[in-house]
Amino acid sequence: MEAATFTSATQIPTAGSSYSTLSSLKASGSHSLQFLRRSSHKLKPSKGFSIRASSSVDDDSVVTLLDYGAGNVRSVRNAIRSLGFDIKDVQTPEDIMNAKRLIFPGVGAFAAAMDVLNKKEMAEVLCAYIEKDRPFLGICLGLQLLFESSEENGPVKGLGLIPGVVGRFDSSNGFRVPHIGWNALQITEDSQILDDIGSRHVYFVHSYRAMPSDDNREWISSTCNYGENFIASVRRGNVHAVQFHPEKSGDVGLSILRRFLYPKCEITKKPPVQRKASKLAKRVIACLDVRTNDKGDLVVTKGDQYDVREHTKENEVRNLGKPVDLAGQYYLDGADEVSFLNITGFRDFPLGDLPMLQVLRYTSENVFVPLTVGGGIRDFTDGSGRYYSSLEVASEYFRSGADKVSIGSDAVYAAEEYLKTGVRSGKSSLEQISKVYGNQAVVVSIDPRRVYLKDPNDVVFKAIRVRNPGPNGEEYAWYQCTVNGGREGRPIGAYELAKAVEELGAGEILLNCIDCDGQGKGFDIDLIKLISDAVSIPVIASSGAGTVEHFSEVFLETNASAGLAAGIFHRKEVPIQSVKEHLLKTGIEVRM
Numbered sequence: 252m253e254a255a256t257f258t259s260a261t262q263i264p265t266a267g268s269s270y271s272t273l274s275s276l277k278a279s280g281s282h283s284l285q286f287l288r289r290s291s292h293k294l295k296p297s298k299g300f301s302i303r304a305s306s307s308v309d310d311d312s313v314v315t316l317l318d319y320g321a322g323n324v325r326s327v328r329n330a331i332r333s334l335g336f337d338i339k340d341v342q343t344p345e346d347i348m349n350a351k352r353l354i355f356p357g358v359g360a361f362a363a364a365m366d367v368l369n370k371k372e373m374a375e376v377l378c379a380y381i382e383k384d385r386p387f388l389g390i391c392l393g394l395q396l397l398f399e400s401s402e403e404n405g406p407v408k409g410l411g412l413i414p415g416v417v418g419r420f421d422s423s424n425g426f427r428v429p430h431i432g433w434n435a436l437q438i439t440e441d442s443q444i445l446d447d448i449g450s451r452h453v454y455f456v457h458s459y460r461a462m463p464s465d466d467n468r469e470w471i472s473s474t475c476n477y478g479e480n481f482i483a484s485v486r487r488g489n490v491h492a493v494q495f496h497p498e499k500s501g502d503v504g505l506s507i508l509r510r511f512l513y514p515k516c517e518i519t520k521k522p523p524v525q526r527k528a529s530k531l532a533k534r535v536i537a538c539l540d541v542r543t544n545d546k547g548d549l550v551v552t553k554g555d556q557y558d559v560r561e562h563t564k565e566n567e568v569r570n571l572g573k574p575v576d577l578a579g580q581y582y583l584d585g586a587d588e589v590s591f592l593n594i595t596g597f598r599d600f601p602l603g604d605l606p607m608l609q610v611l612r613y614t615s616e617n618v619f620v621p622l623t624v625g626g627g628i629r630d631f632t633d634g635s636g637r638y639y640s641s642l643e644v645a646s647e648y649f650r651s652g653a654d655k656v657s658i659g660s661d662a663v664y665a666a667e668e669y670l671k672t673g674v675r676s677g678k679s680s681l682e683q684i685s686k687v688y689g690n691q692a693v694v695v696s697i698d699p700r701r702v703y704l705k706d707p708n709d710v711v712f713k714a715i716r717v718r719n720p721g722p723n724g725e726e727y728a729w730y731q732c733t734v735n736g737g738r739e740g741r742p743i744g745a746y747e748l749a750k751a752v753e754e755l756g757a758g759e760i761l762l763n764c765i766d767c768d769g770q771g772k773g774f775d776i777d778l779i780k781l782i783s784d785a786v787s788i789p790v791i792a793s794s795g796a797g798t799v800e801h802f803s804e805v806f807l808e809t810n811a812s813a814g815l816a817a818g819i820f821h822r823k824e825v826p827i828q829s830v831k832e833h834l835l836k837t838g839i840e841v842r843m
């Protein structure tokens with residue numbers, strides 16, 4: 252159950268205590284924090300909204316949610332609740348017809364979703380509901396299903412309400428697929444729910460998209476450019492659908508949901524504004540390495556080259572704060588994503604590590620940007636002989652509020668096996684999880700260590716000339732992958748691993764570097780350039796950030812899609828907002 256009981260060691264709020272863990276945050280004056288405070292009050296709209304008296308408070312405070320059980324819609328639920336609404340789940344087709352307002356957060360694959368809708372006899376009722384112009388909001392796949400068909404594992408027939416075919420992004424033009432990240436929209440029509448957002452960014456994560464055409468023009472309320480103009484939202488009367496994720500788009504996304512949920516609020520009609528096309532913004536990610544310290548408390552820690560212990564007599568695990576509090580703070584500070592890495596997951600079974608699941612549950616109640624969790628994702632047999640597949644482990648993480656899971660050690664073994672046999676067995680955690688939850692939900696975290704060479708031909712792995720020579724003047728290096736938190740080197744390089752995991756279904760790469768971790772001397776530009784040029788999935792540059800300039804350097808010199816840092820944020824040396832302001836000044840698009 253969501254409101255699980257808690258060990259006091261985790262010091263996380265009890266269910267229903269709203270945002271009390273963040274009460275200690277001294278961010279007064281922050282717009283977002285004000286919003287969070289407001290949002291904890293039921294049915295209390297934001298400033299500038301006035302709700303006219305409604306006939307029935309009960310009816311007006313319920314959102315009907317069409318969750319056909321294909322994946323995790325926890326974040327949508329949390330966002331709806333944070334806006335003061337209760338949720339009624341659709342159980343039967345009649346529930347759709349009786350809905351006062353219906354939200355359809357499509358998840359999973361197009362064909363599977365249509366299959367469920369047809370089998371449960373909901374497809375026809377849903378069409379009738381929409382054709383009657385009843386309040387509807389489709390999200391992501393919930394937009395795509397309105398079209399005639401999709402090419403995803405198809406062609407597959409859709410609901411056929413909007414003319415057009417949903418197709419895959421073309422990665423041959425250099426744009427990375429999936430499209431993951433923050434873009435601003437071109438609002439083309441009076442969209443009502445988008446009235447407040449101006450040129451602010453919203454969060455997308457998808458590989459398929461619907462394209463504008465003369466036939467569907469009258470539906471389109473906004474488009475977005477990602478190598479090509481695709482449909483970002485549609486609107487006809489009370490029917491809305493968005494390709495992006497409002498529930499993951501921070502306060503902008505919540506304001507979009509609020510507009511939908513409070514249709515009676517006064518809106519100052521503004522003419523649609525034509526804006527310069529936005530590029531995909533570079534993301535700034537805050538990473539929380541989490542583990543239990545020697546007293547049994549779950550803490551955020553941070554290592555130097557992966558050594559997380561203080562160099563004192565006590566040799567304690569460094570304690571930089573509480574996971575839920577810090578994640579909440581980084582959300583308010585403007586982090587585009589928050590990552591939790593359960594760094595002892597390789598030796599402790601994560602499903603036995605309930606505090607980590609609880610951290611996710613509580614964080615996802617109030618943090619409305621994507622959450623990634625990693626550590627210990629692998630097949631496991633517990634002491635009593637019960638076998639858990641990696642898919643079960645990942646599913647539990649998703650159910651607890653993760654949007655993506657990150658796989659470290661197990662991806663190394665899978666890549667080694669794949670390179671040895673040349674066969675995709677379909678059995679690895681990576682393959683199984685990406686098949687069920689989609690590539691975009693699976694990140695592979697690489698923990699490489701630099702191995703210097705005098706001659707690049709000394710190894711069979713990809714070696715490159717490095718800008719800073721090794722201790723004996725070596726001009727080359729290869730990047731050896733490690734497992735178990737850097738404890739064991741493996742016979743595979745980061746380059747070979749990255750290419751293999753892309754083929755096995757990874758949607759993104761989190762590229763650490765043990766040599767740079769915690770050093771504050773900058774990212775390993777050679778490594779990040781090597782990997783981000785080798786794959787066509789997004790690469791997150793990690794390890795070594797010490798100044799704002801390190802972020803502009805990595806974005807200007809490599810094709811990294813995101814920059815991740817830990818130590819400088821935990822020690823409050825560099826605020827996330829300063830990183831973003833610096834990037835903007837340098838001409839690099841970021842979400843503000």
Ligand code: 1PR
Pocket residue numbers: 538539540553554556557558559592593594595596597625626627628657658659660661696697698734735736737763764767768769770771793794795796815816817818819
């Ligand atoms: O192998 O699937 O169980 O996953 C374990 C995960 O835990 C991996 O993602 C691995 O990177 C991570 N991990 C394991 N041990 C450590 C450790 O530090 N002892 N943390 C560890 C790795 C690296 C980054 C760090 C950046 C930025 N941490 O996440 O946050 O280097 O730090 P900085 O900005 O301070 O330089 P599995």
